[in-house]
Amino acid sequence: MITYDGEPITAVYHAISSGTTEDAAVMWGTSYPYLQPVVSPGDKLSPSYQSSVTFKPDKFKSDLSKIKNLTFSGTADKWLDKNIQTSSSGTVTQLKICNTSLTGSQIREALGLRSANFTVEYREGGFHFTVYGYGHNVGMSQYGADYLARQGLSYEEILHYYYTDVEIKG
Numbered sequence: 001m002i003t004y005d006g007e008p009i010t011a012v013y014h015a016i017s018s019g020t021t022e023d024a025a026v027m028w029g030t031s032y033p034y035l036q037p038v039v040s041p042g043d044k045l046s047p048s049y050q051s052s053v054t055f056k057p058d059k060f061k062s063d064l065s066k067i068k069n070l071t072f073s074g075t076a077d078k079w080l081d082k083n084i085q086t087s088s089s090g091t092v093t094q095l096k097i098c099n100t101s102l103t104g105s106q107i108r109e110a111l112g113l114r115s116a117n118f119t120v121e122y123r124e125g126g127f128h129f130t131v132y133g134y135g136h137n138v139g140m141s142q143y144g145a146d147y148l149a150r151q152g153l154s155y156e157e158i159l160h161y162y163y164t165d166v167e168i169k170g
Contacts, residue, residue, distance in 0.1 A: 001169045004034045014135025017043045018117040020089040022137040034163045037089050042147025054126040064110050070100045090117040
């Protein structure tokens with residue numbers, strides 16, 4: 001059992017981090033002292049670390065229209081605000097689309113992106129996303145844990161690495 005301050009932890013994990021894991025507060029609004037960002041060595045070596053996808057304006061609009069209070073106006077090349085705000089781990093915390101502020105998680109869910117850590121630009125008639133990592137990026141990275149194990153770290157060392165200041169019992 002893994003505990004923090006005598007209580008079992010929420011031991012979340014994801015497939016591949018963006019290179020640094022994310023604070024749970026950024027993704028879910030609640031901070032946990034043991035779910036803090038850590039550099040995840042090896043994740044950038046994954047063949048699936050980076051992905052790209054392009055959406056034509058009609059598909060982009062129809063998929064994002066699932067988000068309440070988002071209305072589109074003007075031409076597609078004007079829909080995106082160029083100022084993307086991110087966390088220190090790279091997760092998109094705010095992107096304005098047609099003057100509506102959205103989180104990377106909202107965009108990820110609506111568009112089916114691999115993570116909320118991305119860049120986006122409108123070019124050649126489409127919205128081009130470059131996405132980093134795979135999953136919510138909180139807690140232990142499975143690819144990163146595998147990499148650390150191949151470097152000789154024990155499972156206890158890996159758990160202590162990804163889950164800050166925890167105790168492993170039994």
